[in-house]
Amino acid sequence: MGKKHQTPLLDELKKGKWISFVREIERAAEKSERTEDLLGQVEESYHDKVNHWKHGGMAGVKGYGAGMVGRFSEYPDKYPGIKECHSMRIIPSAGFFYNSDFLRKLADISEKHAGGLLNFHGATGNIQILGMSQAEAEDVFQAVAELGFDLGGSGSDLRTPSCCAGQARCEFANFDTMKICRHLTEEYLDELHRPAFNYKFKFKFSGCANDCVASAARSDLAFIGTWKDKIKINQEEVKNYKKKFNVQKYVLDKCPTKCMWFEGENLVIDDENCVKCMHCINELPKALKAGDERGCSILIGAKAPLVTGPRMGMMLVPFYDVNEDAKNDYEWIKSLISNMWEFWDEYGVSRERIGELIGRVGLNTFLEGIGLEPIPEMVEHPRSNPFIKFTEDEEE
């Protein structure tokens, strides 16, 4: 079969040891002819050093305001196969667990109705099917729905929540990340499908402070597992580690609060001074385990640079007893979330992330608005400038 477009620049990227995306696009084109035009246009971008997509564009399915990203080629006559090249976002299975039966059916759908290309996964966590036209969107949506899968978020809505594998396959997990992730996705389906916020809002869940879904940097509301009581120490295993490497230098000396030491042969931890950073547990997993009183911290406001600069999540709730709340269908966290969204709705402006709103109105106003008290865990240190706004209720 002759090639429709010559792609000398892209062909270079079929060489080398790392698996080649060019090869993947070619394989997709074998099943879904239109994708040859994608190769052609990307080759042209490689030549011109600019992208050749038109700005934005609407695409979607009936009844939803979200779930698809519209994309149109700048050169529809030259590349008719990607005149319309929309992508559809699909809520993944929590923890990204699948079986071969489902994945094969999804591959079939992508080849039958779209360009035969998929993203496993988008950065937010969605499965994405690439390269469909608006006319095909409904068919793809229904085919996916028959497999029991729904569309994900896009635009100014609740984006698709995601989580680390947590208790399914990690001994460090302090709470059931997959369960709460699925529960809150179900709870807020309407907010996810029908954009009604000032801007996007993301949830992410990590079972411990290693934060394997990078929730502290990539979600407006980050849930990071932690514990309250003492780290459990198996002194025999500590001794085994001491035979293998310099535990003093690489574990104790690196503890950020210097709260561990040896008394004779025994490792001692001053748990009141431990900030649950995970370092010692990462290094000595057979010897050390988190305590039994487990839950998570909640951090708020992380976002990328635009418009007012990047933010990391900041501590809002040091210990949320998620295991207890799970017994009440997560009532406590849902009421906190609804307070937050009401505040954001009332005081936020269009395209303002919640972190930017907090920056603009001040954390105190936000805390008052959502009904939380200020506590020292929220700050790195107290203010060092004296421009204090005393309020009426203090002047007695």
Added chain:
Amino acid sequence: MAEEVKKKRLTDIGPHDYNEYLSPVIKNNYGKWAYHEILDPGTMVHVAESGDKLYTVRMGSPRLVSGSFVRDICDIADKYCGGHLRFTTRNNVEFLIEDEKNVEPLKKDLEKMGYNVGGIGNIVANIVHTQGWVHCHTSASDASGVVKSVMDELYEYFVEDKLPSKVRIAFACCLNMCGSVSSSDIAIVGTHRKPPRIDAERLRNLCEIPSTIAACPTNSIRPDTVDGKPGVKVNEETCVFCGSCYTVCPAMPIANAENDGLSIWVGGKVSNARTKPTFSKLAIPFIPNDPPRWPGVVNAVKTILNEYKKGAEPGERVGEWIDRIGWPRFFKITGFPFTKYHIDDFRLGETTMNYSSHARL
């Protein structure tokens, strides 16, 4: 047609029940794992309190994959894993194996098919990346091509455990920074260097002027009258070429073949282990786009990695290593020039100055 019963349209069905996809050993030991061991850079084993074992083989993926790729991994999962597999948060594929005897044959099959096994331990993990020229209109560079070029060069670090700690590399094709570039050990970010062009005619029809003005981080967009009609002008003195205005207004395109390229950032992390999460900081302000192989970017990443490997202590992430040796030394040993662009002048940027007499002389 008329007599055909109309099928009910399915909507709002929500997330699929993940329990359906958990293998028996995971279901039985959910929340009851005792410890894990990394057997080699492609394999780990999790041991449950019950004594049950679960082996995981991790495989690299280009993230953008074909249906045929999906069928390949399904065939492997059927042959060795009872059809069970998962993807990681860095878009790797993981095969979940109950019978230890299946581990080596599975890896051999993958290698025979040309797939990459690795990515566990003190390695360079898969590069979290974005859409690029393959699918996004605001891209200043291509994601997949840069990632492929860098991973080809760093391949040995994906398949062998040879670094002081794990190194996370991330890529974003514009300042929207979809993904995790703002907090990675090494980040590669698409960058423009010229202000947007304004198409006054289209702007009137296509853009909402107040939201375009509000999109600008440096207040460089002002209302303007063009031929007696409403429009905008851009203060080119203060514009930082972020492209945010183009995101909201199609009539302000900013892509530019000669002046678009990539910047390199270092020292970010999200984990809380030892030190708090930190942002990545600027190492190289600009490297021109040079497809298909981007040698400038590849060399810069290699330089950072080589110096890090030589200088860091076991367990030290890139940012922790730089904190210990100091930024002046980082620039000296990498040979990257320190320029005026490294000095933060965005809003409260002066908080990044050195307010002390501390200097490594």
